[in-house]
Amino acid sequence: MMQQIYPSVAHPFRYELNKDLQFAAAHYVPSERAGKCSRVHGHTYFVNVTIAGNQLDETGFLADFSALKKIIHDRFDHSLLNEHAEFFDNEDADRFPTTEIVARTICDLIQAYLDQTENKPVCVQVFVRETPTSYVLYRPFAGGSHER
Ligand SMILES: Nc1nc2c(c(=O)[nH]1)N=C([C@H](O)[C@H](O)COP(=O)(O)OP(=O)(O)OP(=O)(O)O)CN2
Ligand SMILES: [Zn+2]
Numbered sequence: 001m002m003q004q005i006y007p008s009v010a011h012p013f014r015y016e017l018n019k020d021l022q023f024a025a026a027h028y029v030p031s032e033r034a035g036k037c038s039r040v041h042g043h044t045y046f047v048n049v050t051i052a053g054n055q056l057d058e059t060g061f062l063a064d065f066s067a068l069k070k071i072i073h074d075r076f077d078h079s080l081l082n083e084h085a086e087f088f089d090n091e092d093a094d095r096f097p098t099t100e101i102v103a104r105t106i107c108d109l110i111q112a113y114l115d116q117t118e119n120k121p122v123c124v125q126v127f128v129r130e131t132p133t134s135y136v137l138y139r140p141f142a143g144g145s146h147e148r
Contacts, residue, residue, distance in 0.1 A: 006048045009125040009139055011146060013052035017062045017121075021069045022046050027081040027097040030090040040080070045102070046129040047072060049110055053121025062121050063114060071113055072106055103128040103138035111140070122146060 006018070026042040028034075049072075051063045075084075081097035082088055087105045089095035107126040114121050124146070129135040 006050075006125075006127050007137060009050055009137075011052045011124045011141070013121075013124075013146075014054050015052060015056065015062045015121075016124075017051045017065075019049045019051075019063075019065050019068045020047070021049070021073055023073050023077040025076050025079050025081050029096055029098055030082070031093070031096065043130050045076075046135075047106060048125075048127040049106065049123060050125035050127075051110070051114065051121050052124045053119055055119040055121075057117060057119045062119070063117065067113065068110060071109055075109075099128050099130045099134065099136040100138065102130075103136045104140075107138050107140055 022044055024042065024044050026040055028040045029037045031038060049068055051068075053062055056062055081102065082090060084097075087095070088097045088101070095101065103126045106128065107123050110123045110126070114123060122141075124139065124141060126138045127135060128138075
C-alpha cells in the first residue's frame with residue numbers, strides 16, 4: 001500500500017510534503033453496534049500525512065520526515081490503541097479508537113509538533129488505511145480557513 005497516490009487536499013501554501021508511515025496495532029471499538037470489531041483484533045495501519053506551509057526551516061525542510069515517523073510509529077507500534085488513555089476513552093464515543101478518531105488523533109499529534117518548529121507549517125490532511133478495503137481522510141481545515 002505504500003507509494004500509492006492519495007486524494008489531494010486543496011490549500012493555499014507554496015510547499016506540500018507527504019510522509020507515508022505504518023504501524024501495527026490492536027484495537028477494539030467498545031460498542032455492541034461495532035459487531036465483530038468490538039472484539040480485540042489487529043491491523044497494520046497505513047498512514048499518509050500531508051503538511052503544507054510557505055516557509056522552510058534552517059535545514060531547508062518544511063518538516064523533518066524522520067521526526068514525523070517517530071511521533072506516530074514509536075508511540076503506537078505494537079500497542080493496544082484503547083490503552084492510550086491520553087487519546088482514547090472506552091466511555092466516550094468521540095474518543096473510541098475508530099479509524100476516524102485515529103486519523104484525527106494523528107493530525108493533532110503532528111500539529112502539536114509542528115507548532116513548536118520555527119517555520120510552523122500545518123497538517124492539512126491525514127489518510128489512515130485500516131484494512132485493504134477501508135480508509136479515512138481527516139482534513140482539519142475542511143470548509144474553513146487555514147488560520148488557526
Ligand atoms: N466508520 C468506521 N466503520 C468501521 C470501523 C471504523 O473504524 N470506522 N472499524 C471497523 C472495524 O474495526 C474493522 O477493523 C474494519 O472493518 P471492515 O472494513 O468491515 O473490515 P473487513 O475486513 O471485514 O471488510 P471487508 O469488506 O470484508 O474487506 C468496522 N467499521
Ligand atoms: Zn479494526
